[in-house]
Amino acid sequence: MKKDRAATEDKIYKAFLDILKEKGPQGVGINAIAKEAGVSKALIYRYFGGMKGLLLTFAQKGDFFKSLLAIDEKKDNLENLKSFIKEGTKELRENVLTQEILRWQLIENNEDTKSLFKYFNAQVGKTFAIEEKDKTLNAAFQLQLGGYVYFTLLSKFNKTFIATDLTSETTWENFDEAIAKTIEMFSKP
Amino acid sequence: MKKDRAATEDKIYKAFLDILKEKGPQGVGINAIAKEAGVSKALIYRYFGGMKGLLLTFAQKGDFFKSLLAIDEKKDNLENLKSFIKEGTKELRENVLTQEILRWQLIENNEDTKSLFKYFNAQVGKTFAIEEKDKTLNAAFQLQLGGYVYFTLLSKFNKTFIATDLTSETTWENFDEAIAKTIEMFSKP
DNA sequence: TATATTTGTTACCGTATGGTCACATTTTTT
DNA sequence: AAAAAATGTGACCATACGGTAACAAATATA
Numbered sequence: 001m002k003k004d005r006a007a008t009e010d011k012i013y014k015a016f017l018d019i020l021k022e023k024g025p026q027g028v029g030i031n032a033i034a035k036e037a038g039v040s041k042a043l044i045y046r047y048f049g050g051m052k053g054l055l056l057t058f059a060q061k062g063d064f065f066k067s068l069l070a071i072d073e074k075k076d077n078l079e080n081l082k083s084f085i086k087e088g089t090k091e092l093r094e095n096v097l098t099q100e101i102l103r104w105q106l107i108e109n110n111e112d113t114k115s116l117f118k119y120f121n122a123q124v125g126k127t128f129a130i131e132e133k134d135k136t137l138n139a140a141f142q143l144q145l146g147g148y149v150y151f152t153l154l155s156k157f158n159k160t161f162i163a164t165d166l167t168s169e170t171t172w173e174n175f176d177e178a179i180a181k182t183i184e185m186f187s188k189p
Numbered sequence: 190m191k192k193d194r195a196a197t198e199d200k201i202y203k204a205f206l207d208i209l210k211e212k213g214p215q216g217v218g219i220n221a222i223a224k225e226a227g228v229s230k231a232l233i234y235r236y237f238g239g240m241k242g243l244l245l246t247f248a249q250k251g252d253f254f255k256s257l258l259a260i261d262e263k264k265d266n267l268e269n270l271k272s273f274i275k276e277g278t279k280e281l282r283e284n285v286l287t288q289e290i291l292r293w294q295l296i297e298n299n300e301d302t303k304s305l306f307k308y309f310n311a312q313v314g315k316t317f318a319i320e321e322k323d324k325t326l327n328a329a330f331q332l333q334l335g336g337y338v339y340f341t342l343l344s345k346f347n348k349t350f351i352a353t354d355l356t357s358e359t360t361w362e363n364f365d366e367a368i369a370k371t372i373e374m375f376s377k378p
Numbered sequence: 379t380a381t382a383t384t385t386g387t388t389a390c391c392g393t394a395t396g397g398t399c400a401c402a403t404t405t406t407t408t
Numbered sequence: 409a410a411a412a413a414a415t416g417t418g419a420c421c422a423t424a425c426g427g428t429a430a431c432a433a434a435t436a437t438a
Contacts, residue, residue, distance in 0.1 A: 001385095001386075003384080003385050003386070004385090005384080005385065008385080008386085039386080039387095040386060040387050040388080042386080042387075042388095043385080043386070043387095046385085046386095
């Protein structure tokens with residue numbers, strides 16, 4: 001049998017990502033990862049230091065919503081902020097990995113996940129930080145951003161929220177429009 | 190030893206509620222409930238039909254955010270809608286049980302939880318349904334409502350979101366103000 | 379080539395899970 | 409009082425979890 005540590009580590013790490021994406025935080029476990037990777041679970045402890053070390057590795061690689069960083073400079077004026085928002089919401093709904101980390105933060109926060117959340121939130125803060133001009137506008141914007149996250153996560157298991165169809169593309173366009181409109185109105189004198 | 194089925198059923202049901210409130214959806218399990226109730230788990234199957242039946246019982250009792258129903262009629266004009274929102278957000282942040290059901294919907298949706306979510310969401314729909322006057326306003330309102338839910342759930346494990354302090358009372362007052370202001374601005378010609 | 383070292387697997391441990399069943403005890407009915 | 413029904417428990421099963429240790433096989437070093 002061929003032996004290759006680097007390749008094995010890669011198999012383990014990929015398996016972890018796949019499970020997180022497919023089964024969510026609840027599916028992530030030593031046994032499941034080892035099985036998915038087709039490798040003995042003892043190696044996860046030897047090479048990564050168990051779940052905690054695995055999450056730390058994940059955190060330090062830090063490939064979260066990287067596509068947003070490219071347009072990070074555009075947040076200066078109103079029009080660019082709006083397009084930034086649109087890009088951000090699109091990215092959020094496409095990036096399942098990011099979704100699952102956000103979901104994870106809603107259900108636990110222990111010694112294992114600590115480092116992951118720390119790095120992830122630092123990245124979020126760096127990406128989505130906007131200069132606060134108006135206290136109420138800021139709160140309104142954050143609420144809508146949080147709402148977008150909420151509905152995105154909710155749509156995994158629910159097709160509707162009250163009367164809103166979460167499977168309809170129109171719904172998400174309406175959300176984008178609502179955010180833009182809100183910012184616009186707040187910005188008027 | 191005294192035997193009293195009604196009292197035992199009550200002990201089981203109360204134990205279920207306590208665990209859901211204290212440990213969240215993840216803590217809810219047959220063994221944990223039986224232990225908390227100080228009763229043999231076989232009785233949960235005999236009297237409730239297992240977890241599924243227990244959740245159905247919970248669903249049918251339907252004591253979700255009841256305090257809101259009392260002010261349900263007030264949603265007719267702008268000022269009353271705003272006060273209704275304020276009451277709603279207050280209730281949400283105080284009602285841990287409601288929070289945990291909302292959290293539950295973000296992480297699973299199986300045969301056991303099906304009935305619970307169905308009844309719960311029907312109640313939510315009945316309570317928070319507002320007549321849609323403007324498509325964009327409606328989306329903005331829903332986003333902010335969702336954001337409020339998101340931050341409420343997030344605050345259980347996280348003290349901050351980006352630069353926002355989720356433990357500060359001022360933060361939540363800002364949120365309330367933002368919702369009111371948004372509705373107000375949308376309502377102007 | 380012989381010896382270390384690294385890599386990988388299997389088997390095991392303790393614990394916890396959901397679920398069932400036989401049995402003892404209490405309460406109700408006859 | 410005797411029989412029947414309801415109530416409650418403890419033991420047990422299969423399965424899964426995280427974690428460890430002993431051992432085999434491959435690779436690197438001497």
